[in-house]
Amino acid sequence: MSRQDTMLATVERFKEDFDLFPTANDKLEYIFDLGKRHTTLPDEEKTEETYVVGCASDAWLVGECKDGILLLRGEGTSEMAKGMLTLLLDIFANRPVEEVLNFDPAKLHDMGVVELLSPVRQQSLEAFLKMVYGYAHKCKEQG
Amino acid sequence: MSTVMKIENIEAKIGEKKILKGLNLELEAGKVHAIMGPNGAGKSTLSKTIVGHYDVEVTGGDITYKGKSIIDMDPEERALEGIFLSFQHPVEIPGVNNAYFLRTALNAKRKHEGKEELNAAEFLRLMKGHLEMLGMKSDMISRSLNEGFSGGEKKRNEILQMLILEPEVIILDEIDSGLDIDALRQVSEGINKMKDGKRTFLVITHYSRILDYIEPDYIHVLKDGEVIKTAGPELVPYLEEHGYDGIKED
Numbered sequence: 152m153s154r155q156d157t158m159l160a161t162v163e164r165f166k167e168d169f170d171l172f173p174t175a176n177d178k179l180e181y182i183f184d185l186g187k188r189h190t191t192l193p194d195e196e197k198t199e200e201t202y203v204v205g206c207a208s209d210a211w212l213v214g215e216c217k218d219g220i221l222l223l224r225g226e227g228t229s230e231m232a233k234g235m236l237t238l239l240l241d242i243f244a245n246r247p248v249e250e251v252l253n254f255d256p257a258k259l260h261d262m263g264v265v266e267l268l269s270p271v272r273q274q275s276l277e278a279f280l281k282m283v284y285g286y287a288h289k290c291k292e293q294g
Numbered sequence: 295m296s297t298v299m300k301i302e303n304i305e306a307k308i309g310e311k312k313i314l315k316g317l318n319l320e321l322e323a324g325k326v327h328a329i330m331g332p333n334g335a336g337k338s339t340l341s342k343t344i345v346g347h348y349d350v351e352v353t354g355g356d357i358t359y360k361g362k363s364i365i366d367m368d369p370e371e372r373a374l375e376g377i378f379l380s381f382q383h384p385v386e387i388p389g390v391n392n393a394y395f396l397r398t399a400l401n402a403k404r405k406h407e408g409k410e411e412l413n414a415a416e417f418l419r420l421m422k423g424h425l426e427m428l429g430m431k432s433d434m435i436s437r438s439l440n441e442g443f444s445g446g447e448k449k450r451n452e453i454l455q456m457l458i459l460e461p462e463v464i465i466l467d468e469i470d471s472g473l474d475i476d477a478l479r480q481v482s483e484g485i486n487k488m489k490d491g492k493r494t495f496l497v498i499t500h501y502s503r504i505l506d507y508i509e510p511d512y513i514h515v516l517k518d519g520e521v522i523k524t525a526g527p528e529l530v531p532y533l534e535e536h537g538y539d540g541i542k543e544d
Contacts, residue, residue, distance in 0.1 A: 168415035171422070173436055177414075184414045 158254045161242045166262045175267045179231075182264065186233030192226040205278030207271045208232045212279065214286025221248045221290050223283065231272060235279075243283050248290040256280050298323035298494045299344070299463055304355035306343045313339040315519035316355065321463065322512070326495040328505055328530075331516035332538045337498045338382055340516065341467045344496075345379045346372050359463070373399075374406040378461030380452035382468045382498075387439040392451070393421060395439050400458050424457045427487070429480045445472030453484040464488065465496045470504035482507030502530045515541050 156164065172178045192201075196213050203210040208229035215222040223244035227233045242259075243251060259265050265276065299321040306314040313336045321327055329337050342350045344357060346369040357364050364372055387395070393414075401411040412420070418435065425432060428450045440448050449469055456464055466485065470478055485495070485508050497508060505527070513530060515523040515538065522543040523529070533541070 171415055171418040173432070177436070181414045187413070 158242050158246055158250055159258065162258055162261055165238065165242075169263050178264050179267060182234035182238065183230050184234070185237040186227075186230055189227065189233035189237045190224070192224060196224075197226065203275070203278050203282055205281075206232065206275040208275075210236065210275070210279075212236075212282050212286075214283070214290070216248065216286075216290035216293050219248055219290070221246055221251050221283075221287055223286070232275070235272070235276065239276075239279060239283075248287050251283065251287045252291060295320075296323040297321065298360060300358045301340075301344070302356050302358075304343060304357060305353045306339060306350050307353060308339060308349050308351070312353075313519050314343060317516075317520050319514060319521050321494050321496065323494055324491045325511040326489070326497060326508060327512045327514060328497045328499060328510040329514050329516055330499060330502075330530075330533060330538075333500070335516040336519040337516055338467055339519075341379055341465045341496070341498055344372075344463075344465060345369055345377055347379075370402075373459075373461075374403055376462035377465070378456055378459060378463065379465045380449075380456060380467060380469055382471065384440050384443075384448040384452055386441045386443070388441045390439045391435075392437055392439050393418065393435045396421065396455060396458055399455070403459060420458065421454070424454055424484075427480075428454060428457075428484050429476070430454065446474065446477040449473055449481055450477065450484075453481050456488065457484055460488075461493070463494045463496070465498065467498045468500065469497070470499060470501065478504070478507065502534055505530055517541070 169178050169181065172181055192211055192213060197211045201211040201213050203212050208227065208231070210225065210227040210232050212223060212225040221244070223240055225236045225240060227236045265273065268276065297320050301317060301319040303316045303318060304314050305312070305316055317336070317340065329340065331337055339350060343352060346364070346367060348369075352365060359372075359375065359377065364375070364377075367375075397412065397414065397417040400417065404411055421435060422432065425434060430447070430450050434447070434451065440451060443451060449472065452469065469481060469485070473481060482504070489495070495508070497504065497510065499505070510527050513525050513527060514521050515529070515533070517538060523541050524544060
């Protein structure tokens with residue numbers, strides 16, 4: 152996915168992708184499919200600080216700030232976490248921090264999949280977002 | 295003439311019955327070759343022999359594809375190399391989703407060619423474009439492979455596979471059987487879309503009807519397990535009028 156896209160454009164692209172699938176199951180399977188692009192973190196980056204508290208399965212998210220750009224890398228352990236992380240990192244990672252802070256997370260519902268997630272998975276998403284916005288605020292403070 | 299496939303003195307049997315008896319045929323790259331002949335001449339056995347179908351036991355001769363013998367290759371290897379057969383009677387596979395089946399086949403081929411695999415969304419985008427062109431309903435995506443498909447739907451699905459896999463040598467075994475005029479037109483449109491001057495077609499047919507839609511470059515008449523005549527498309531009206539018995543061997 153091109154990094155030239157805005158976050159909103161990336162959400163729109165995912166919406167178009169998910170709309171191709173006729174059933175909820177197919178849409179969820181596409182999330183697993185996205186997980187094939189999932190990358191891992193070196194062990195030394197999997198710390199208490201990077202652990203996504205509240206995620207249904209073990210997951211870590213590393214956030215860094217470089218020249219006003221929020222750099223994010225993550226690793227999930229379940230198939231769903233791998234897929235969701237891949238999807239969410241496509242949307243949130245390597246964006247200007249202002250864009251991340253101005254992005255309304257409710258827009259994620261436009262993709263038509265958030266509501267298909269189980270309540271536990273929705274909590275995982277909230278946990279991920281909390282961590283992303285935490286990193287984003289820190290990045291902004293650093294100037 | 296640039297030959298893509300050469301079939302030399304091929305002898306083959308199904309069970310104990312010897313069907314191909316020293317058959318010779320050269321396929322010119324980028325051309326449409328029609329194989330015509332009476333029932334039992336060996337047309338379908340020829341197509342099965344080319345793709346390495348397990349029904350057929352080759353007892354002599356050789357087939358070279360792009361200069362390399364394929365006679366000892368497994369069917370899947372031949373498919374990965376770009377040889378495609380549209381079955382006369384496509385099989386139904388309950389429980390195997392049509393889209394999964396096609397994507398798995400395409401990604402196996404892409405992997406073989408050193409290309410990146412398509413994800414499900416990229417594949418569906420590709421598939422939907424072809425479905426529309428073939429006049430196929432979008433529920434074909436999630437239905438089991440050929441299960442409960444009408445004769446026309448099965449043949450359209452074969453063409454869908456061909457369009458997606460983009461093979462180099464395309465064997466169409468009686469693709470016109472069981473098709474009404476509209477389906478025949480759509481199937482032919484799909485086939486003609488693949489004609490790019492590089493792909494080679496082997497159109498196996500009883501009747502000349504399909505050749506009104508897919509213009510052949512060569513007509514090969516098969517009789518009793520051998521090619522007895524090769525000519526240009528002018529042979530078609532002659533066959534229509536005189537039948538196969540009127541053909542004099544080359």
